[in-house]
Amino acid sequence: MSTRIEKRFAALKTEGRAALVTFTMSGDPDYATSLELAKALPKAGADLIELGMPFTDPMADGVAIQAAGLRALKGGQTLIKTLAMVRDFRKDNDDTPIVLMGYYNPIYIYGVNKFLVDAKAAGVDGLIVVDLPPEEDVELCLPALKAGLNFIRLATPTTDDKRLPAVLNNTSGFVYYVSIAGITGSAAPDVGKVSAAVERIKRHTQLPVAVGFGVRNADSARAIAAGADGVVVGSALIDVLRANLDADGKAGPNLVKAVTDLVSEIARGVRSAAKVAAK
């Protein structure tokens, strides 16, 4: 059994380049705009799509993603609607992997087993749940793997060699390396340290390693892509989205184009990176 995530990383490895992973918040600022944006992302150069599941209390996120979640909730987004959005996306895209990212409480309240069945049926490929470390694997990670979904874990600068095997055990699809100890939208990481950290993780696993936090433009994406299997960009896209809201917080006419233009620019950066990680 191979998921869309595994197939996509395998294909990109053959191509010899890193993946561009985009993060946007589902339902931000409203369902229709958010779906239109998600549908436009692959054409703009996104290889994998992470969709945020909005939550009132995102403890590991900075102001940009906090505000995105609150806008989505204000716009009426729910976990049910996020799954509906994935189904709508899948109507005309069957190969771009979709990863849902968020916090555990909405999934727990939805019901873990029901959520996994519905997510799989909707066309979700993987999950990133920030507040579920390996110590809580019985909650969602193990049932998700059994249901045929990838469970993508975050590794961080504080995850030392002693702890890394525990973090990687039961991780599938790819490893998401959080390049700085901090919240989303923080300052740019030191590129040299990041590639050293990716090398360290790769000594412990065959899985692709994508790097997130602090990627804001083509240059930083290119630098990170040279030493990793994937680059995640989130807060920078959300900042552009926010800049294209009108005074009432509604989507402005150029919102989707503005965000996808930045995605295209970053994609060019990723694709022009000298391949270090592929060796």
Next chain:
Amino acid sequence: MTANQVNSFRTGPDERGHFGIYGGRFVAETLMPNILELEAAYAAAKADPAYQKEMDHHLAHFVGRPSPLYFAERLTQKFGGAKIYFKREDLNHTGAHKVNNVTGQIMLAWRMGKKRILAETGAGMHGVATATLCATFGLPCIVYMGAVDVERQQPNVLRMKMLGAEVRPVTSGSHTLKDAMNEALRDWVTNVSDTFYCIGTVAGPHPYPAMVRDFQCIIGNETRAQMQEAEGRLPDSLVACIGGGSNAMGLFHPFLDDRSVEIYGVEAAGHGIPSGQHAASVAGGRPGVLHGNRTYLLTDADGQIIEAHSISAGLDYPGIGPEHAWLNDMGRVKFLSATDDEAVAAFQLCSQLEGIIPALEPAHALARVFDLAVQKPKDHLMVVNMSGRGDKDLDSVAAFLESKKK
């Protein structure tokens, strides 16, 4: 499992921090190494007689323990039932029970070589206690406090600043305690290597609920000895207010296996449970996951956290400590609630009859003590945790009474 099927209520949590289905360690990976480090450091300190000896010294000479167990004679006469005793945590240095826990944690931070202390605060009592201990240990202290709470608890904000702490008002979410905790966690994630997060209640990821409980158990242990001296026996009932529930757990835990002792926790019912504007997680919530633990939470059908409401900033939180959640399900602690109106009435009555201005938090407990006491015989011994003093609340209560006149 029911209450009759367990041998002891005092053995939790298990090695992964669970009390039944509650508790756990639901935190971002960045924090996990720190949480494991803290767990190991606390276990080592707990086993070190020198640590305990130093803590006893601070509690006796700096905090002023033991706090008295006071017979509230005029309230007892007024209600004509149970003999009402107050455990006077309001007389501790800094004015509340919070300092018991903070003393333990700041000593631990010192042992661990941490150079920067974080705290969240609601009513400000935990913030004041943390700022105080940080002053005595010479450690920099940052206190996150919801902007709404900064407004309604100005005296404590001034105290914290005078003690040298930096108070950071939080303007995300509902601008109250839960948001202060989110912001403190964000700071901790960002400054993980040198920072110690001093949590103020029996909640958060393991080992916090158990560690804070251990530090607060001095309340119940003293009460047991003091009641023995005063009346020659155990109390018949215990009553305490519950936000996160640290003052309650400190009083209750040493008595959990004394099955003759009735135990009541009082949540804040705000404008009333049916109004939806309350902070009663057990009465009006359901099990969910927030701030590192599974517990009773105010959460909607989509799993979003509902903003709590209470006149008491210290109870204005949409969750409860996980051990309380378990004790509720086991039937060992009975959960009641009191509205804003009832708490303010109790606040006034206690001030006028006993000469003790209670904090709004224990005023919630008092509101239920009054109707519980009436139902009990005159030889029934009831202890209420007077967990803090009410100076900080005078402005809030005056404004509340003024608004009622209109």
